[in-house]
Amino acid sequence: MPSVPHITAAKLPSQRGVVRRSPVSVIRRPAAGGGHRFWVRLLPVLAALAVLTHLPSFLRTVWNPDEGFLATQARLLAHGGVLYETVVDRKPPILPWLYEALLGAFGYGSLWPLRTAALLAHIATAALLASTARRRWGGRAGVAAGAGYLLVSAGLAPADTQAATFEVFMLPWTAAAFWCADRRRWMCAGLAAAGAALTKQTGGAVLLPLAWMAWRAARGSGEHGERGARRERIRARTRLALGFLVPLIAVAAALGPGRFLFWTVTGSGSYISASGAWLVVAGRALGNTGILLVSCAGLAVPVAWLAVRRSLPGVVDLWIWLAASAMAVITGFQFYGHYFLQLLPPLVLLGVAALRRLPRWRRPAAAWTALAACGFLAWGLSVPRTDLDHSEEVAAAIGHRTTPGERVLVWGMHPEEYWLADRIPASRYLTAGFLTNFSGGRGDARVGERFAVPGAWQAFRREMAQHPPALIVDDSRGAPYGPRHVQDFKKLLDSQYRPVGSAGGAVLYARRR
Template sequence: MPTAAEPPRSTAGAPEPTDPRTPARPAADARPFWPVLLPVLLALAALTRVPSFLRPVWNPDEGFLATQARMLADGGVLYDTVVDRKPPLLPWLYQGTFALFGDESLWPPKAAAVLAVATTAALLASLARRRWGERAGWTAGLLYAPVSVCLGPEDAQAANFEIFALPFTVAAVWCADRRRWGAAGLAVAGAFLVKQTGGAVLLPVAYLLWRSVPRGRERWTALARLGAGSAVPVVAVALATGWRGFLFWTVTGSGSYASFAGSELHVLGRGLGNTALVAAGYVGLLVPLAAALRGRVPGRRRVLTPDLWVWLAASAIAVLSGFHFFGHYYLQLLPPLVLLATGALRLLPADRLRTTALCCALSCSVFLGWTAVADDTELEHARRVAAAVREHAAPDEKVLIWGMHPEGYWFADRAPASRYLTAGLLTNFSGGRDGHRVGERYGVEGGWRTFRAELTKDPPKVVVDDSRGKPYAPSRMPTLRSFLAAHYERVERVDGAVVYVLRAER
């Protein structure tokens, strides 16, 4: 399949190049493309992400990453005394920005997220320009940033995993489109090392290789380069962090988390709700694509090429994996949708481009407006809990916040007493369960044994029961319940959370 095919004459009157296999090129008297577009993309990314700087954290993932980064900076060991079910690149990014700019604010990773969005938009612009010309390049680049914030505020504005995985994802396709198979493999590895589902981009990359490289020695050489580029960085990171821990926490240790048994209706409701929300936010892309598919538009198959559909299908599989359907998961659908919509607009009358631009701008405005009135109840709760922790624990004393908001550790500026920063890791509630398959028996393998040893060796000065009626309450966890009864006394209730302090030895 020619990866840079130019479509036949569209209804907008665009001329055909003499050789459809030749990438579209700007006219000799055209204005500079990148010197103009890149500053615009950076400004647009910054503008659409202004709300991300207006709150210290937007969701617990940011609090988890910030606390992890502090633990790593204090000598913690990833996948040993600092754990999560994610690959290491984003914790390392947070740690690096904290080392350079301090750890009192999350503005450095939030600024890095702006750069990640602008980079993704630029790569999409480059892909579209190579295939369909400069106008398409501008279209793809300018569509991405506004639509990327058309999610719930806590999903759209957080400096989260998908935001940083997508530049690698698009870079992988960009390299494959140019037959740079080793570089494509490195980009696939980068996407995987930010979040496991980022590795799904290997499917469209492999498809492009199969379609564009002739059979025989040349194809085997390309496969070897792609495989080496994909595998070597992952293996190197696994060896650097300890391959057993890396394999457990990123692949084999999430069986209970990935299952939705017992919570089918709960998960289905979230999936339907977030899918409807995303469809509303992405409507500016979906409408022209549907119009191009519905009508008998000349050149449709040469523009909406199979590799783009394979990419979209792989992204959909990534969204479905784990059966949790959190809003930020859907960001992986956006890059292929932007390119498909750009291709569709290439085939449709010129006025459709204006309509699409207005629709995307309106959607962006609505979702940005949502951030201004978004509920901050949980944020204020975490701050009040942190204030209580600071009151009862000195700066050098460890604490345990038994809940789902690890940002409490970061706000309190107190070291966690355990490597398990949320109750979910020990009870399986982190998947958003509705009460089924939540308990000690469903936590990570060996977790309660390690947790008990941590608490026994160095008991935290303060324990906060932040379950607030959730199914992971200490009353349902025999190990924690008996530990609290034996060593702690209740001192106060803060906004529904119960604060315990270590009893003095007699």
């Protein structure tokens, strides 16, 4: 019988690169001592890519009405307004508070502080994705994930990707939540998920992959049998739930639970319905999906290729994250382009995982992604200023017809006109959408007084009686929420106001003396 060779510890295969208790699969750790050098080299590259891909952001006063809404809201909050009472919106409070803080510190004349903060948010998201990919698949994967995210982050219409709006500030929270869960830091993961949900409600979708990761991690660490695994599972999910719920409850208590729940959840029934506008909804959904796929084809095509062949193992958590993000995009049936930004973090990580298994695809994928980023950058630099020119013309007319202390009502969907004119809104409802349910070009489907936010007309009538605006601007321009379609608004104009001019198609009405 042949002798069995003596095996010493030195001859055993090294286990230093393996983490046995991964929640999803075997994970490679970066080589010891290389972390500092990795980040010193990568972070400047990420910063440069972020500046390059979002350069158009700094070249325009306002990119979309959301920015104008938030800027006007911030000014009202800074002058004593109360969120969800005298200053209202259907969104959670983190971004209004951020606008208020930054514009209060740096001045209300420009949105450059918010654009800088948005740039930092993109860099943070890229760095978190790079860290997650590096931990799982090594340094090259980390570089690909960070750079890939920044290249595709400009891959929609410029008004959706260059503006400092909700999704941009939500993404670092979602990436941080996944990063923490990947390291079994369940309380921190829950806190980050709460930050995402308090930035935009759909950010809470990241809880779905987090819950699965908590269950998977507990099942994989059952060192003391099924009972021990069950205890670990309960402990992980409890920490995750506490981290998520405590900040939400605290914010709701501070702002008023009823008002907070109404404006962020229950008061938007008519707004999220697509009844009567399915063709418009379908067209917008297909259009923005197509634009995103053009930008992300270098990542999405390898993922689809391997998914069809079921050759992409060990990334179930990423698939759940992508599916949850897709459900968040669908919620409300609005399908605005900026909603699709929520898909990018899981899609980028899945793309990196797929390209690891398809070495020959890497260069074509990188070339396509870079070329597409250049195309979207050119689009951002050359997109027409039609809406901004209109808003600036109307704002100039408002400034000419009123004094700084006078209240103004803009009956339209461009709240940036208040901010550009530096005038006080006469109503808490900064767009006509709250009073008519008009939203995003859905035509005349479900538009009218009966579809308004519950209680909005009663509050609006009180505002008009207590503080009548010195000037009303009808900026409907033939839209289905114009005065001839909204009888209460028409009565207000006919009884108390007279036309005194026009600007860019908007009609100006001064109060009768």
